Amino acid sequence: MRKTITFIVALITLGLHAQDKKWTLIECVEYALENNISVKQSELDVQSTDIDRMVAVGNFLPSLNLSGSVSENTGLSFNPVTNNAQTTTFLSATGRINVGYTLFDGLRNLRQVQRAKISKLASEYRLDKMKDDISLFVANAYLQVILNKANLEVLTSQNLVTKDQIERTQQLVDAGSLPRGDLLEIQATDATEQQGIVNAENQIQISLISLAQLLLIKDYENFDVEDEGYDIVDDGISEKNISEIISSARNNRSEIKIAEQDVELAEKDLQIARGSYLPTLSAFFGYDTRYTDATSFTQVQDPDNPVSIEQIGVVQETGQAVVGEFPNTVPQITGADPFIDQLYQNDGIGYGLQLNIPIFNGFATRANVNRGKINLERSKFQLEQAELDLESNVYQAYVDAKGALKSYEAAKSALASQELAYDYAKERYDVGLTNAFDFSQSKLRYDNTKIDLNNAKYDYIFKLKVLELYFGIPATDLKF
Structure with a gap:
């Protein structure tokens, strides 16, 4: 019983610990790279190229084939061993070993191996690009969650200020220092802020679900992310010259490498097609044997009349007959030799070379060559x-990052100015020099400016990371 209770407590503790887990951005990226379906499909493409390379290498090896047949013949048939026609029922079997080897095929086998290597390299580059894209999608979705949480924090903290103002205004209204309309104005502001808080909470939940779906995580209720420790980290990429970033992108980005490998694949395909113009030389070797249980007839000496005397000629001078003795034979049925004996008695080999010279095949080879040139x-x-697309995208990312930085700097300046205006309005409201409506408007502008700063901050972080990816920094090495 005590062990059962301990086990239940351990499960509950483990469940609570799982619910308290908050995912970091690096964990989300690594999890996506391990579980995303598109990434898995790209990994299968890489494995498929390994199979193509194995087939290409196998073309250099000789072919070995075994064949055999067993048949039963009834009626008039030719004995496969004696080649005599006989009317009977017998079982026959044949076995054959064939070995073939291609000595020359227009270098097509060599080109196929080279093509398989290039194809694998291209698939690996596509996998790298897919990982970069998935990492960027995850980072964007993650930063959206962080942004929504930061906006909720702004709305919540400012609503606490509003509630304090409601208490103070209530006291001043009760004391007759302020009209009741100011209290109603502050209460209306509180209701509007409460509605904004609810909307912000919904936005957080929606963004969390979107991120969980991207990660293929189905436990939406317990999924959450770490919302602290993320700030602007610039390792000097934004200060680099645009030409330097473009040069680095050309050397590191998978888009260019994939296109370059596609050119090499097309060149190999053209070489393979041209190989069909050349002759093919192959060697072959074959060994076969046979067995049958059919009986046969042999001639044996007659035991009752072993010899007979027959005239074989005449002496020309005397006319005397010349006679001789000849054995008398009679046919006798002989059974089949043992199976093992027949295997080596009836075997045979064949070997040679075969040369195929292409002369005309209905323009098929020429069509393939022309098609290869077009490809x-x-x-x-x-x-x-x-x-061209990469250069354009880098320029766009560079301009976007510069623009996002300017927007972020402007938002910080606007917040500093708006904070001074808010403090001034608050001081005036506290001493009764301004009404509640004007104070609410100033507070609203201050709240919106803080939200605008959050938007500008995380927009700049994302666009800066996009620029770093183009510069060649791996997605897993990006710093936040």
């Missing part, structure tokens, strides 16, 4: 387009 030109255009 090569298309892949070159795609590489050029990928370079």
